[in-house]
Amino acid sequence: MYERTNNSMVKLKLNELKRELKEFNQKELIQLISELYKLNKDVQHYLSNKFIGEDAIIDLYEKTKKKINDEFFPERGFGKMRLGEAKNAISNFKKVSCDESKTLDLMLFYVEIGTEFTNTYGGMDGKFYDSMASMYNKVVIECNKNEQFFIVFKDRLYSVVQASEGIGWGYHDELCDIYYSIDWEIEEDE
Numbered sequence: 001m002y003e004r005t006n007n008s009m010v011k012l013k014l015n016e017l018k019r020e021l022k023e024f025n026q027k028e029l030i031q032l033i034s035e036l037y038k039l040n041k042d043v044q045h046y047l048s049n050k051f052i053g054e055d056a057i058i059d060l061y062e063k064t065k066k067k068i069n070d071e072f073f074p075e076r077g078f079g080k081m082r083l084g085e086a087k088n089a090i091s092n093f094k095k096v097s098c099d100e101s102k103t104l105d106l107m108l109f110y111v112e113i114g115t116e117f118t119n120t121y122g123g124m125d126g127k128f129y130d131s132m133a134s135m136y137n138k139v140v141i142e143c144n145k146n147e148q149f150f151i152v153f154k155d156r157l158y159s160v161v162q163a164s165e166g167i168g169w170g171y172h173d174e175l176c177d178i179y180y181s182i183d184w185e186i187e188e189d190e
Contacts, residue, residue, distance in 0.1 A: 143157070
């Protein structure tokens with residue numbers, strides 16, 4: 001009936017939750033959802049997207065993009081370069097918005113801003129470049145699946161490859177290999 005997680009928390013299974021919720025009247029459901037809304041920012045974003053729609057998604061997109069940018073180039077001080085924070089922001093956006101195109105845009109922005117950061121401040125470590133190349137690869141995989149995504153992102157995908165030229169740890173070579181693995185027709189002058 002109940003499930004115990006790794007950290008010893010007793011967790012209600014989904015079917016049990018549904019059974020419990022069926023017993024609530026409308027007023028009780030409204031109260032429960034309102035409490036969840038107050039407690040959790042992800043729930044706030046999810047419900048805003050659900051009821052407000054595109055405006056809420058655009059607002060969340062802009063906030064997520066700023067959060068990624070601030071990890072590298074904050075308005076004041078130096079970037080903390082917490083790659084995990086930036087990637088979590090992208091994951092949360094994806095989960096809450098279900099907007100694949102804007103998620104890919106943020107993923108590519110992460111690679112663009114990371115590449116700009118290393119060009120501005122010098123060489124990073126191998127983990128940094130692995131993270132950038134891995135995210136770039138995820139974008140390319142999605143562009144290979146959907147030509148519309150490729151059409152939207154192809155110029156930016158190529159620009160990142162160009163911007164990575166001269167960066168160490170084999171970063172440029174890896175991005176080139178990933179870029180040229182694209183199945184769609186790439187113009188010869190690239």
